[in-house]
Amino acid sequence: MTAPPHASRRDARAPRWTTTAATTAGKGAGAPSNDGGLPSCALVREVSAALMRAYGKPAPQRRSDPLDGLIGTILSQNTTSANSRAAFGELKRRFPTWEACRDARARDVIDAIRGAGLGAIRGPRIQEILGRIEEEQGRLSLDGLHDWPVRRGMAYLQSLPGVGPKTAACVLMFCCRKQVFPVDTHVARIARRLGWADEDASPEAIQALLEPRVPARLRYALHVNLIAHGRMCCHARRPGCGGCPIRAYCPMGVRGHDPNSMRLNWVMSPYS
Ligand code: SF4
Numbered sequence: 001m002t003a004p005p006h007a008s009r010r011d012a013r014a015p016r017w018t019t020t021a022a023t024t025a026g027k028g029a030g031a032p033s034n035d036g037g038l039p040s041c042a043l044v045r046e047v048s049a050a051l052m053r054a055y056g057k058p059a060p061q062r063r064s065d066p067l068d069g070l071i072g073t074i075l076s077q078n079t080t081s082a083n084s085r086a087a088f089g090e091l092k093r094r095f096p097t098w099e100a101c102r103d104a105r106a107r108d109v110i111d112a113i114r115g116a117g118l119g120a121i122r123g124p125r126i127q128e129i130l131g132r133i134e135e136e137q138g139r140l141s142l143d144g145l146h147d148w149p150v151r152r153g154m155a156y157l158q159s160l161p162g163v164g165p166k167t168a169a170c171v172l173m174f175c176c177r178k179q180v181f182p183v184d185t186h187v188a189r190i191a192r193r194l195g196w197a198d199e200d201a202s203p204e205a206i207q208a209l210l211e212p213r214v215p216a217r218l219r220y221a222l223h224v225n226l227i228a229h230g231r232m233c234c235h236a237r238r239p240g241c242g243g244c245p246i247r248a249y250c251p252m253g254v255r256g257h258d259p260n261s262m263r264l265n266w267v268m269s270p271y272s
Contacts, residue, residue: 051225054245069175087116102130183207186230
């Protein structure tokens with residue numbers, strides 16, 4: 001598809017709503033950053049505000065048990081929310097205390113979490129984590145995380161077997177209300193498409209680079225809304241660029257990944 005005759009190359013890259021939004025921080029559409037590929041804090045604020053308008057302000061986190069959160073997050077990897085919730089519920093039903101889970105036969109733990117998949121790997125890992133926590137903390141609890149500085153909490157959680165930066169940050173964010181910025185596959189995909197990260201950057205690398213660029217008070221809302229955006233609009237295979245609330249900031253959307261969205265772009269051009 002080619003641009004209509006009245007629309008210059010620049011016109012097609014700058015629909016009305018794109019220009020209005022993207023210039024408040026001195027950025028053109030799709031201009032990703034003022035520091036390599038990384039976005040400026042001002043640009044992140046604009047994108048966050050646009051997502052907030054589209055998906056709303058997430059309900060505030062409630063302080064909750066970080067050990068429950070850790071086990072639940074481990075069970076949530078590579079499966080659906082429904083499956084991981086069911087597996088967590090079954091684990092708690094069969095083993096009312098984490099001590100009982102730690103001391104249970106491995107095959108009973110594997111059986112309890114079978115619905116989440118990878119039970120043969122996750123079951124022994126969960127028991128090993130429980131054993132390590134008791135040994136190192138003196139009791140089977142991670143309540144200390146509520147009071148520890150973020151750096152110490154991240155380091156401790158990542159010292160546990162199979163716990164990476166995303167899982168650690170999720171526990172601190174959702175259970176301890178810490179201002180961290182977990183990057184999962186949705187957040188990583190959108191960050192790459194926005195030009196905020198290299199195409200081949202891992203979620204772990206993106207988390208390390210992006211977190212300092214996200215103002216602390218916006219981290220939770222931006223994380224939650226990027227996941228909502230990844231699920232509802234910026235799909236892995238066919239992103240819905242035509243109705244995207246942050247297309248103004250996205251080189252991929254401005255280039256017109258979706259032919260229908262390009263048509264909408266021109267209709268809304270201030271230069272038409
Ligand atoms: S414009 Fe398209 S690719 Fe870019 S963030 Fe929106 S849906 Fe994703």
